[in-house]
Amino acid sequence: MGILDSKIPSGPLADKWTKHKNDINLVNPANKRNIDIIVVGTGLAGGAAAATLAELGYNVKTFCYQDSPRRAHSIAAQGGINAAKNYQGDGDSNYRLFYDTIKGGDYRSREANVYRLAEVSGNIIDQCVAQGVPFAREYGGMLDNRSFGGVLVSRTFYAKGQTGQQLLLGAYAAMNRQINRGKIQAFNRHEMMDLVLVDGKARGIIARDLVSGEIERHSAHAVVLATGGYGNVFFLSTNAMGSNVMAAWRAHRKGAFFANPCFTQIHPTCIPVSGEHQSKLTLMSESLRNDGRIWVPAKKEDAIAIREGKLKPTELAEEDRDYYLERRYPAFGNLVPRDVASRAAKERCDAGFGVNKTGEAVFLDFASAIERYGKEKALTSGIKNPDKATITKLGEEVVEAKYGNLFQMYEKIVDQNPYKTPMMIYPAVHYTMGGLWVDYNLQTTIPGCYSAGEANFSDHGANRLGASALMQGLADGYFVLPYTIGDYLSDDIRTGAIPTDTKEFEEAEQQVRERMEKLTGGSGIHSVDYYHKKLGKIMWNKCGMARNEKELKEAIEEISALRKDFWENVKVPGSIDSKNQELEKAGRVADFLELGELFAKDALHRNESCGGHFREEYQTEEGEALRDDKNFKYVAAWEYKGEPKDAKLHKEDLVYENIELKTRSYK
Amino acid sequence: MKLYLKIWRQKDASSPGKIVDYTLDGVEGDMSFLEMLDILNEDLISKGEEPVEFDHDCREGICGTCSLQINGEPHGPDRLVTTCQLHMRKFNDGDTIVIEPFRAKAFPVIKDLIVDRSAFDRIQQAGGYISVNTSGNTVDANTIPINKYAADEAMDAATCIGCGACVAACKNASAMLFTSAKVSQFALLPQGRVEATERVQNMVRQMDLEGFGNCTNTGACEVECPKGISLTNIARMNREYLAATCKG
Numbered sequence: 001m002g003i004l005d006s007k008i009p010s011g012p013l014a015d016k017w018t019k020h021k022n023d024i025n026l027v028n029p030a031n032k033r034n035i036d037i038i039v040v041g042t043g044l045a046g047g048a049a050a051a052t053l054a055e056l057g058y059n060v061k062t063f064c065y066q067d068s069p070r071r072a073h074s075i076a077a078q079g080g081i082n083a084a085k086n087y088q089g090d091g092d093s094n095y096r097l098f099y100d101t102i103k104g105g106d107y108r109s110r111e112a113n114v115y116r117l118a119e120v121s122g123n124i125i126d127q128c129v130a131q132g133v134p135f136a137r138e139y140g141g142m143l144d145n146r147s148f149g150g151v152l153v154s155r156t157f158y159a160k161g162q163t164g165q166q167l168l169l170g171a172y173a174a175m176n177r178q179i180n181r182g183k184i185q186a187f188n189r190h191e192m193m194d195l196v197l198v199d200g201k202a203r204g205i206i207a208r209d210l211v212s213g214e215i216e217r218h219s220a221h222a223v224v225l226a227t228g229g230y231g232n233v234f235f236l237s238t239n240a241m242g243s244n245v246m247a248a249w250r251a252h253r254k255g256a257f258f259a260n261p262c263f264t265q266i267h268p269t270c271i272p273v274s275g276e277h278q279s280k281l282t283l284m285s286e287s288l289r290n291d292g293r294i295w296v297p298a299k300k301e302d303a304i305a306i307r308e309g310k311l312k313p314t315e316l317a318e319e320d321r322d323y324y325l326e327r328r329y330p331a332f333g334n335l336v337p338r339d340v341a342s343r344a345a346k347e348r349c350d351a352g353f354g355v356n357k358t359g360e361a362v363f364l365d366f367a368s369a370i371e372r373y374g375k376e377k378a379l380t381s382g383i384k385n386p387d388k389a390t391i392t393k394l395g396e397e398v399v400e401a402k403y404g405n406l407f408q409m410y411e412k413i414v415d416q417n418p419y420k421t422p423m424m425i426y427p428a429v430h431y432t433m434g435g436l437w438v439d440y441n442l443q444t445t446i447p448g449c450y451s452a453g454e455a456n457f458s459d460h461g462a463n464r465l466g467a468s469a470l471m472q473g474l475a476d477g478y479f480v481l482p483y484t485i486g487d488y489l490s491d492d493i494r495t496g497a498i499p500t501d502t503k504e505f506e507e508a509e510q511q512v513r514e515r516m517e518k519l520t521g522g523s524g525i526h527s528v529d530y531y532h533k534k535l536g537k538i539m540w541n542k543c544g545m546a547r548n549e550k551e552l553k554e555a556i557e558e559i560s561a562l563r564k565d566f567w568e569n570v571k572v573p574g575s576i577d578s579k580n581q582e583l584e585k586a587g588r589v590a591d592f593l594e595l596g597e598l599f600a601k602d603a604l605h606r607n608e609s610c611g612g613h614f615r616e617e618y619q620t621e622e623g624e625a626l627r628d629d630k631n632f633k634y635v636a637a638w639e640y641k642g643e644p645k646d647a648k649l650h651k652e653d654l655v656y657e658n659i660e661l662k663t664r665s666y667k
Numbered sequence: 668m669k670l671y672l673k674i675w676r677q678k679d680a681s682s683p684g685k686i687v688d689y690t691l692d693g694v695e696g697d698m699s700f701l702e703m704l705d706i707l708n709e710d711l712i713s714k715g716e717e718p719v720e721f722d723h724d725c726r727e728g729i730c731g732t733c734s735l736q737i738n739g740e741p742h743g744p745d746r747l748v749t750t751c752q753l754h755m756r757k758f759n760d761g762d763t764i765v766i767e768p769f770r771a772k773a774f775p776v777i778k779d780l781i782v783d784r785s786a787f788d789r790i791q792q793a794g795g796y797i798s799v800n801t802s803g804n805t806v807d808a809n810t811i812p813i814n815k816y817a818a819d820e821a822m823d824a825a826t827c828i829g830c831g832a833c834v835a836a837c838k839n840a841s842a843m844l845f846t847s848a849k850v851s852q853f854a855l856l857p858q859g860r861v862e863a864t865e866r867v868q869n870m871v872r873q874m875d876l877e878g879f880g881n882c883t884n885t886g887a888c889e890v891e892c893p894k895g896i897s898l899t900n901i902a903r904m905n906r907e908y909l910a911a912t913c914k915g
Contacts, residue, residue: 052801067722068788070829071730087809123803130805132797132858134822141812159822165729166825173796180792188785211777240724274697279705280726409728412745412752413699478801527712529705573717578679579778581720582712 004257004637004652007439008112013658014094017116020440021483025490032057035489036220036497038205039063040192040247043072044164044470045453046226047171048477054178056482058489061218062175063190063207065242065584070172073228073240074473077164078285078406080146080156081470083121088145092153094118099659101468104150104337105433105461106611106627107661108263108635110654112440113458120479121471125157127478131170135159147290148466150337150666156467161285161406167470171477190216191584192247193512195223195254195449198504202251202449206505206512210584213577215512217505219498221489222448224481225251226473229432229454231264233592233599234544235536237429238270238283244588245595248436248455256444257637257650259437259457261595262603265464265612266545267430268294268341271413272361281428282413284364285406286466289334291369291399292423294341296353296362298322303353313355313363313422324348332666339463339612339625340666342427346545347623349426356424365422370395427545431469433460433612434602437637437652441484442476445637450485452476457635462611516576519586524571528585531566535559535589535596543600548616552604556597556645563593597644605649608632629661668694668760672707674719675767677776680783684776686765696756700743701726701733703755721780728752728893731828734835735780736767741832741891749830749893769835773842773878784831786877787845793873794866795849797858817855824851826894833888833896839880844888846874847904848896854907864914867907 009020027035035058039050042064054060066072084097097118102109125143129135135157136144145154159166178184189210196204196219204219230245231237252258269284297303298320305311324344326333336344345362348354355361374395378386381394396419400407407418414424436444436451438458443450453473460468542555566589574580609618609625610632618626635652669692677684691707698706701723708718724732733750737743743753758764766780774782799805825848833844850867853859859866882901889898 048801055800055802066724066730066732067784068829070788070791071724071732073725073730076725076727076729085808120803125808126805127799127801127803129808129811130797130799130858131801132821132853132856134818134825134852134856135808136822137813137815137818139815141814141818142809159825162729162826165828166822169825173791174801176788176792177796177798180794186788188788238727240730241726242724275695277695277698277702277706279699279702282727408747409752412728412748412754415754415756479803524715527709529709571712573712573715579720579781582718 004437004650005439006110006652007441008110009440013111013115016112017119024483024487027486027490027493029057031493033059034496035059035492036061037222037224037485038218038220039224039226040205041072041225041227041455042069042175043074043226043228043453044168044171044473045455045477046224047072047168047175048474049224049226049452049481050184051171051174051178052478052482053485054183060178060184061187061220062184063187063192063205065189065191065210067189069175069186069188070169072168073243074168074470075165076238076240077470078161078283079148079287080158080163080467081124081167082148082155082467083125083157083471084118084155085122085125087143088154090153092155096153097121097155100151101459101465102461102659103664104465105463106625106664107461107629107633107656108260108610108654109459109461111656111658116480117459117472117475120475123479124471124474128167128170131173133159133166133170146287147335149286149289149335149341150332150465158287161287161403164470167474171474192250193587194508195251196505196508197254197446198498198502201447203498204500204505206508211579213575213580215509217500217509219500219505221492221495221498222450222485224450224452224485225436225455226452226477227455229435230592230595231429231432233535233596234429234539235532236273236278236281236540238267238281241280244591246588246591248451249591249595251436251444251446251449253640254446255640256446256449257437257639258434258598259635259637260434260602261599261638262543262606262613263433263462263611264429265338265431265433266342266427268338268345268427269364269425270428270430271410272356272424272426273358282409283428283430284410284423284425286338288364288403288406291402292334292364292366293323293368294325294334294362294364295321295323296348296355300352303355306355307357307359322353329666336666337463337465342545343614345427361424361426363422364425366399366418367422370399370419373398431464433457433462433464437635441487442481443484443488448488450481452481462613516583516587518567519570519583519590520572520576522570522572523568525569527571528582528589531562531570532589532592534562535593538562539596539599543603546614546616547603549604552600555600556604559593559597559600560645563597566590566593594644598638598647601645601647602636602638606632606636627663668755668758670694670758671763673763673765674780676719676779679778680775694755696754698755699726699751700737700753700755701751719780720778723751726751729828731830734769734782734830736769736835738765741769741835742893747893747895749828769831771834771840771879773840774831774834784829786879787829787831787842789877790842790846790870790873791849794869797853798862811857813856821852821855824848824855824896824900827896828894830893832891832893834879836887836891837880838885838887839883841882842874842877842879843882843901843904844892844896844898846870847900850904850907851900854903863907864911867904867911871908
């Protein structure tokens with residue numbers, strides 16, 4: 001047995017999870033009261049895990065950098081959550097959700113994990129409804145569904161354009177119930193600075209109180225990291241400003257393998273960059289692709305005229321428009337998976353058909369949907385022979401009911417009315433499929449250190465399908481981890497409380513202090529943001545939507561040099577023993593400067609194109625991704641060996657027993 | 668454009684604070700309000716001064732972290748937006764902008780423009796949930812049909828982001844709009860009716876303990892709420908509270 005034992009249970013695919021639950025050890029309720037668990041991160045995965053573990057009887061401590069668990073970035077997820085309920089009777093099933101997810105991920109995820117995800121997906125909806133999550137409903141009182149990219153059924157449940165918010169507030173409410181019972185101690189405005197290992201097991205963390213600046217020691221029998229993704233390594237992304245990789249990276253440095261860091265999702269529908277001052281990017285939900293049609297002008301001169309403001313998009317005749325997704329992918333049209341849609345937008349813009357000032361935007365147009373809905377509404381309202389104005393008015397009302405908050409957000413940011421003129425969109429970094437390597441039990445390569453949600457690498461392969469992040473976060477937190485962690489903790493019923501006055505905690509705390517002193521002791525030439533923006537530019541230009549060997553090699557050198565410069569010359573004002581937002585940022589950027597290099601190294605070693613990882617050297621004549629199953633059908637898990645460029649590769653071979661590997665086609 | 672900023676600076680909770688003047692040039696209309704402050708901070712850092720601390724995170728108007736009282740209004744002059752979605756095109760060249768933290772006894776200042784809103788968490792902990800185990804072993808989600816209008820109204824109440832603008836806008840620093848949004852969400856749904864009596868009593872009790880003022884129906888909260896939470900929710904909570912009191 002090698003180090004990378006994925007611990008997938010034996011038996012038929014559909015029975016694995018049930019069998020595993022029956023086989024693993026349990027901790028009896030009285031003993032759970034003597035066991036402590038630390039959960040870092042309180043988004044969907046962390047919040048759900050904390051609530052359920054506390055409900056089971058464990059003593060839980062939660063940590064988040066935000067001022068309240070309710071503000072975790074899961075809150076920003078807009079479109080919805082998938083579940084194989086088959087309420088629409090359109091042929092959905094657990095198997096289909098499983099199949100779509102594996103295929104969508106371009107055959108780079110684990111069959112057993114993904115099947116389990118599909119299997120528990122229905123339970124998530126039941127659970128959330130019982131908790132009072134106000135999902136959208138039809139007039140008959142039943143739950144409504146919509147469609148997302150990469151699938152041929154309607155299985156997405158939603159709460160307007162704020163599904164993530166409602167699900168997170170559900171998990172937050174479940175946490176509050178346990179806080180009220182005294183079973184969860186919540187440490188908000190706290191950041192995990194390091195993981196503490198005792199005898200090779202994760203036994204606690206060093207945290208910093210972000211208000212007082214105090215360094216604290218917290219011990220537990222197991223540590224759960226549910227700290228989200230690392231999209232902010234690109235500086236500009238749809239992540240929250242504070243989203244960071246520190247907890248996962250600290251664990252990586254202590255021995256947790258980091259898997260597939262180069263698998264990053266660039267989301268096709270975001271509001272384009274407007275200028276140098278830009279601090280973050282805003283997503284426009286994928287659900288908009290249900291009704292919006294994506295196009296650019298068919299003729300280059302029209303594109304130029306639009307860029308220069310001489311021509312309005314609404315003035316362009318139907319035959320002069322290129323609905324390039326519908327043209328290239330007739331079967332899935334505007335609902336191709338995200339990686340495919342993003343690359344297609346880049347291809348058109350690179351070819352000179354972009355439609356905004358910078359030439360990096362395409363149109364997302366609702367005119368046909370408004371007309372279609374308007375006609376339907378006129379019919380159902382008994383209006384005979386409606387004129388165009390009436391149809392438009394009625395249609396706009398329907399569109400507003402579906403996507404009102406998104407349209408409002410667009411209008412506030414761009415200062416244009418998307419009901420009257422098409423939206424402009426462009427791809428942006430949105431989600432990271434890579435993350436801490438975990439086995440079937442969600443345990444990292446450090447015993448007792450678990451990882452859930454976006455922070456782990458587990459379920460989405462090389463590309464995540466829309467509305468699957470919320471599903472995975474809640475599945476990990478509510479329904480997977482609470483079972484699997486018990487198996488590990490059943491050995492700890494006699495251990496007793498873990499003391500924090502030991503040399504392991506002492507050393508870890510000392511290292512944290514030294515690191516912060518080093519950060520504040522730089523020569524003070526450039527601000528933290530200066531370095532973060534520079535890193536972001538390298539990442540976007542050389543490790544973004546299209547990558548090649550030459551530029552990846554350059555990226556590795558440039559990031560390494562930038563990191564050296566950072567540690568010598570960064571300027572962090574203020575002290576380490578008080579509230580200091582620049583110091584918080586500095587610690588996070590320092591870790592991004594290491595992760596970025598590993599990211600490039602991983603992208604360089606993967607000599608194939610798959611999902612979100614597109615290597616220019618490996619494409620078909622039509623520009624589609626060329627996967628290499630013979631040589632790269634594995635998870636790349638990296639072991640920390642000092643400098644990121646020295647990281648050691650471990651492979652977990654992916655075995656497909658239930659699905660035949662095919663070239664992904666959405667044509 | 669060039670702006671004259673008057674910003675509240677306060678070292679920590681126990682130190683006195685004061686308004687400090689800054690002049691900022693080169694602001695563009697496409698910048699968000701927080702991006703304008705980013706530029707100010709870059710400027711301050713390069714001069715060796717401590718940057719202005721303010722709360723912010725998602726910068727897309729949903730997490731509820733950003734606050735700021737801008738020219739006397741929570742989240743500034745635009746309607747239905749949080750500070751992070753407020754754009755500088757709403758201001759003019761040469762404007763003077765006064766930036767303060769949200770003011771309320773129950774929201775003590777932590778540093779500069781950052782306040783402590785943990786009182787909101789404690790109100791939610793007192794009863795802002797349905798007491799159902801998270802095991803997933805419940806009934807099928809479609810077992811109980813829910814009237815679409817009730818579901819939509821519950822959703823409207825549930826969109827509260829907990830930013831605290833309602834408290835900052837209220838002359839009594841009342842948290843009635845915030846508390847009533849959660850009470851309403853559950854009161855409107857059959858799942859929430861079971862514990863409705865205890866919920867409204869416990870949440871209102873906690874709200875009073877935290878030192879928030881009473882509601883005198885001025886409606887400023889509804890005007891300033893970035894998510895358009897309706898005053899109707901307060902009426903509903905009052906009705907729920909009265910009913911709960913009668914039940915005892």
